[in-house]
Amino acid sequence: MPAKDSLSWAILISAYSELPDGHYKALKLFAKMFSQPNEGEYFLHAIVSALRSCARSRNLGFGLQIHALIIKQVGLPEALARNLGNALVQFYCRVDCLDIALQVFDEMKRFHLETIGLSAWSGTITSCNQDGRFEEAILLFIQMALSGKRRDSKSLSSALTASAKVGNHGLPGKQIHADAIKHGLVSEPYVVASLVHMYSKQGLLTEAMRSFEAIERPDVVCWNAMLVCYTRHGLFEEAVKVLYRMKAAGVQPTENMINEVKMACTI
DSSP: OOSOOHHHHHHHHHHHHTSTTOHHHHHHHHHHHTTSOOOSHHHHHHHHHHHHHHHHTTOHHHHHHHHHHIIIIIOHHHHHHTTHHHHHHHHHHHTTOHHHHHHHHHHHHHHOGGGOOHHHHHHHHHHHHHTTOHHHHHHHHHHHHHTTOOOOHHHHHHHHHHHHHHOGGGHHHHHHHHHHHHTTOTTOHHHHHHHHHHHHHTTOHHHHHHHHHTSSSOOHHHHHHHHHHHHHTTOHHHHHHHHHHHHHTTOOOOHHHHHHHHHHHHO
16 A cells, blocks of 8 residues: 555554454554554554553563553543543453553543543452552442443453452441342343352351352352352351262362362361
């Protein structure tokens, strides 16, 4: 093509950024794109794709340069209003720069709350949880609910995992459990597993069992959560029963699960 417009560049960069081994090529194309003037919506799409490649390849240096480019050529306020904030938040969460992600996120909450996407909410809550900032993760989940953004299984699971760590007799976890029921996500396997884990950590075994029994066809993740719950509290006979129930339900326990129960029973 003798003349390549922003749409052509954006399509090719996006295509490479979606390939598992295409991130280097996507970023190389993005750098080459600036051999000619670029502007408009397609230019912004190219930036989002390049940030996605930086996140998935954990290329912090290139991502920082793109952030600087956004400030220089688009302006941060306009960028946050035009959906680039979500890409920046996800990038910084993916490369373990949580403080910078939260700075961008706070700017979006202050001025452009409506533009924060579900993936940005979920990614930030998950990153806070993984970084041991459990109260922040719960606070973010509350803010997400107050903003009217519909929750997903990932954000619920992360918030429940954080609730397992903060104590308070399981009250935050119970409130999140109610939210999961309200949004019809209480039967999602990862939500169920997180509920079992949270109630188990809080010593609420009856609630853990009820959460487990509420799902019609538990998968191996849910079964494993129930096994851990029983072995953690020394209920080895119940743990063995879970193994037999798994087999009866047509779910084959992994060798690690069987070994964990054996080890727990011999201690």
